[in-house]
Amino acid sequence: MNSAAEFLYLTAADVSTAMAEVDPVAVAERTLLLHAERRTELPEEAYLGWQDDDGGPARSLAMHGLVAGETRAAGVKVINASLGNLDRGLPRADGLVLLFDTRTARPIAMMDGGLISATRTAAVSVAAVKALSPAFPASAAMIGCGRQASVHLELLRRTLPSISLVRLYDQKPGRAENLASDLDGTGLQIEPVESAEAAVRGADLVVTATTVTEGYLKPDWFMPDAVIVHVSLDDLLPDVVHAATTVVVDDWTLVAADHRRLLGRMLRDGSLCGPAERPGAAVRRVDGEIGDYLAGRIARPPGGLTVINPFGMAIQDIALADQVLACARVRGLGMALPR
Numbered sequence: 001m002n003s004a005a006e007f008l009y010l011t012a013a014d015v016s017t018a019m020a021e022v023d024p025v026a027v028a029e030r031t032l033l034l035h036a037e038r039r040t041e042l043p044e045e046a047y048l049g050w051q052d053d054d055g056g057p058a059r060s061l062a063m064h065g066l067v068a069g070e071t072r073a074a075g076v077k078v079i080n081a082s083l084g085n086l087d088r089g090l091p092r093a094d095g096l097v098l099l100f101d102t103r104t105a106r107p108i109a110m111m112d113g114g115l116i117s118a119t120r121t122a123a124v125s126v127a128a129v130k131a132l133s134p135a136f137p138a139s140a141a142m143i144g145c146g147r148q149a150s151v152h153l154e155l156l157r158r159t160l161p162s163i164s165l166v167r168l169y170d171q172k173p174g175r176a177e178n179l180a181s182d183l184d185g186t187g188l189q190i191e192p193v194e195s196a197e198a199a200v201r202g203a204d205l206v207v208t209a210t211t212v213t214e215g216y217l218k219p220d221w222f223m224p225d226a227v228i229v230h231v232s233l234d235d236l237l238p239d240v241v242h243a244a245t246t247v248v249v250d251d252w253t254l255v256a257a258d259h260r261r262l263l264g265r266m267l268r269d270g271s272l273c274g275p276a277e278r279p280g281a282a283v284r285r286v287d288g289e290i291g292d293y294l295a296g297r298i299a300r301p302p303g304g305l306t307v308i309n310p311f312g313m314a315i316q317d318i319a320l321a322d323q324v325l326a327c328a329r330v331r332g333l334g335m336a337l338p339r
């Protein structure tokens with residue numbers, strides 16, 4: 001392709017084909033380490049929220065990132081969501097990733113962002129569990145059974161074979177059962193259950209992937225050494241954060257800049273502080289960032305309840321999209337578009 005005259009567009013199907021040749025957990029781990037070494041640029045996200053035409057909540061996030069690994073990758077993910085889409089037969093979230101030439105700054109490729117976004121999120125969860133879990137988890141709970149849950153379970157199954165039992169809960173009837181049937185024949189024991197509490201009790205690993213905006217998960221529901229990956233960012237009651245032995249984020253600056261989600265709200269009401277701060281009485285300090293644990297700067301927690309709160313970093317989307325683009329080029333995938 002003559003990149004001066006054209007750029008490449010990859011459909012969702014192209015991304016999926018190319019993704020099959022990428023190890024997303026390795027990409028996530030590399031990017032977390034580069035972030036810990038400050039070899040990334042991660043500006044604050046732009047957030048546009050509005051009421052959709054039916055009066056429901058809709059939003060668009062624009063997330064830039066630059067990763068300076070062996071080669072550099074830069075770009076932006078735009079990821080939009082409307083809660084009403086599930087009833088419209090559409091994915092709740094959808095978006096695009098645009099990659100830039102780091103020499104000229106010109107856009108070089110654009111690709112469907114849905115699978116990139118879901119896969120990078122699941123890959124960061126797996127990387128964090130591997131770096132922080134006191135033991136290999138044998139059982140897992142998945143709260144919310146939409147796209148994130150599906151991609152998480154596929155990656156967890158491939159990368160953490162110690163997990164043999166998964167309990168699923170979704171507030172919408174049939175969703176847990178549908179996800180369970182997708183996992184038929186994988187060898188996992190899958191149990192749809194009737195409540196979040198029933199899913200969480202007894203689970204070594206808990207992943208939340210709902211769309212709630214208020215907490216409901218209580219501290220005494222969790223196993224003493226459970227690891228919680230709080231992907232949907234608003235499921236935990238503040239008491240869980242206070243009760244946890246270890247609280248870890250992917251990027252404290254991003255978490256602190258946000259006022260909508262649990263940890264940002266706790267920071268603003270004075271009940272949480274950042275890793276570099278000295279906590280006052282009744283203030284919970286965030287222990288560190290995932291990359292600090294991966295790099296061995298902070299020792300793996302010996303046990304106790306661990307909360308991992310991955311806000312979601314654009315650098316992970318860009319690093320994964322860059323790998324997908326490389327595979328797509330080798331395979332001749334995508335459509336060259338004129339500028």
Ligand SMILES: NC(=O)c1ccc[n+]([C@@H]2O[C@H](COP(=O)([O-])OP(=O)(O)OC[C@H]3O[C@@H](n4cnc5c(N)ncnc54)[C@H](O)[C@@H]3O)[C@@H](O)[C@H]2O)c1
Binds near residue numbers: 146233
């Ligand atoms: N932290 C990150 O990096 C990151 C990245 C991407 C998505 N997310 C978040 O992950 C969440 C899930 O995304 P998705 O694409 O899978 O959404 P989705 O709409 O496909 O699925 C969400 C599911 O949660 C269920 N649900 C809603 N409230 C529930 C409740 N109280 N109890 C049980 N189930 C409930 C819904 O019925 C639905 O099945 C969203 O909140 C999204 O913002 C986080």
